[in-house]
Amino acid sequence: MPRAFLFVLDSFGIGGSSDAATFGDEGADTFGHILAGCRDGKGDREGLRSGPLDLLNMSGLGLGDAWRTATGQPFDREEMRTGFHGAAQEVSDGKDTPSGHWEIAGVPVPFKWGYFPDTVPAFPPDLTEAIIREGKLPGILGNCHASGTEIIERFGEEHIRTGKPICYTSVDSVLQIAAHEEHFGLQRLYDLCKVVRKLVDPLNIGRVIARPFLGETVETFKRTPNRKDLAVPPPEPTLCDRVVASGRRTIGIGKIGDIFAHRGISEVRKGVGNMAMLDVALGAMVDAADGDLVFANFVDFDTEYGHRRDIAGYAAALEAFDRRVPEILARLRPGDMLILTADHGNDPSWRGTDHTRERVPIIGAGPGLRSVDVGLRPTFADIGETVAEHLGLAPGRHGISFYGLIRADA
Ligand SMILES: O=P(O)(O)O[C@H]1O[C@H](CO)[C@@H](O)[C@H]1O
Ligand SMILES: [Mn+2]
Numbered sequence: 001m002p003r004a005f006l007f008v009l010d011s012f013g014i015g016g017s018s019d020a021a022t023f024g025d026e027g028a029d030t031f032g033h034i035l036a037g038c039r040d041g042k043g044d045r046e047g048l049r050s051g052p053l054d055l056l057n058m059s060g061l062g063l064g065d066a067w068r069t070a071t072g073q074p075f076d077r078e079e080m081r082t083g084f085h086g087a088a089q090e091v092s093d094g095k096d097t098p099s100g101h102w103e104i105a106g107v108p109v110p111f112k113w114g115y116f117p118d119t120v121p122a123f124p125p126d127l128t129e130a131i132i133r134e135g136k137l138p139g140i141l142g143n144c145h146a147s148g149t150e151i152i153e154r155f156g157e158e159h160i161r162t163g164k165p166i167c168y169t170s171v172d173s174v175l176q177i178a179a180h181e182e183h184f185g186l187q188r189l190y191d192l193c194k195v196v197r198k199l200v201d202p203l204n205i206g207r208v209i210a211r212p213f214l215g216e217t218v219e220t221f222k223r224t225p226n227r228k229d230l231a232v233p234p235p236e237p238t239l240c241d242r243v244v245a246s247g248r249r250t251i252g253i254g255k256i257g258d259i260f261a262h263r264g265i266s267e268v269r270k271g272v273g274n275m276a277m278l279d280v281a282l283g284a285m286v287d288a289a290d291g292d293l294v295f296a297n298f299v300d301f302d303t304e305y306g307h308r309r310d311i312a313g314y315a316a317a318l319e320a321f322d323r324r325v326p327e328i329l330a331r332l333r334p335g336d337m338l339i340l341t342a343d344h345g346n347d348p349s350w351r352g353t354d355h356t357r358e359r360v361p362i363i364g365a366g367p368g369l370r371s372v373d374v375g376l377r378p379t380f381a382d383i384g385e386t387v388a389e390h391l392g393l394a395p396g397r398h399g400i401s402f403y404g405l406i407r408a409d410a
């Protein structure tokens with residue numbers, strides 16, 4: 001029986017989105033601008049990395065071709081392709097993580113998320129009052145759009161002093177709550193997020209996110225890995241649900257469980273940081289049973305480097321991942337299919353600190369699968385449908401499988 005490995009490099013967009021202008025992102029290109037930045041010396045950092053971006057292994061799978069498909073621009077390196085490759089456009093209205101992942105899993109988001117305006121305060125007064133009342137709080141801090149690392153620097157000390165949690169949002173459909181793991185309490189933060197989850201349901205907010213941190217001063221504040229996302233469940237059965245309904249298992253690595261509100265997820269495995277996450281994913285490639293789906297999210301690209309607008313950091317993270325692609329390929333057995341893709345962009349050369357609307361790469365391989373160009377797919381859902389067909393599941397309602405192009409006997 002076949003197995004499938006779907007690995008999402010969170011925010012690794014490849015530009016070219018036809019509706020980018022609607023999002024204020026015309027010209028954004030995470031991969032293209034890291035590539036160009038490294039060429040121009042913007043990717044150099046003492047002790048970290050320097051020189052042109054070196055993604056030999058992903059290029060070998062067809063990453064350059066995927067970028068050419070997404071952007072229409074010539075790629076300046078001739079590639080040796082051993083994988084199938086293409087690009088996909090998002091049809092869901094949001095450029096956020098749940099929209100991207102749900103669409104990859106065959107369910108584009110058919111409705112508009114609720115968003116908070118970029119004003120101070122950002123939250124409607126009755127919501128703020130309800131959070132304070134039902135959360136039994138002395139008040140809240142923040143109440144604005146912000147970058148999560150910057151806002152704990154700004155309000156961290158006041159938070160410790162007053163016990164008021166720091167509530168903030170972004171261009172995504174999120175309400176994030178930062179609080180100190182010890183002074184406020186981790187469990188208390190999780191409990192508060194549960195209360196707030198219910199309060200924002202009527203506003204159609206995609207996620208309430210706990211953002212715990214440690215440290216005592218502006219210089220020492222640091223977010224911990226105990227982040228927790230409370231997402232609304234997907235509006236229809238996803239690929240994960242379909243796998244589980246057919247009696248197989250979906251092993252979710254990293255944030256995947258949270259993103260799908262734990263629906264259709266048989267087991268969650270986690271690691272702290274991309275490399276530990278990759279170790280966990282490699283382990284799952286060894287012990288996943290026939291028919292299983294291993295669905296992994298590598299969040300550092302987004303959280304640590306994209307949002308922080310750190311070209312050198314993003315480049316180094318990509319290179320570290322790329323160096324280990326041979327380990328991934330070495331674990332593929334006959335009947336397996338691997339797809340590497342992304343859920344949105346987060347161009348580290350772009351203005352602001354938010355995600356960018358972009359097309360995403362589809363590169364993959366499997367013993368016997370053909371090394372073909374699968375072209376520009378009009379929806380991320382084509383990825384999920386391809387995995388579904390590979391696993392022998394009935395077609396879903398959205399997207400068209402390209403499995404016919406890559407299957408060994410095509
Ligand atoms: O700046 P931080 O807290 O990392 O926030 C980012 O993380 C959120 C969820 O992924 C996004 O909406 C973005 O605002
Ligand atoms: Mn994401």
Ligand SMILES: [Mn+2]
Pocket residue numbers: 097302303307355
């Ligand atoms: Mn993000």
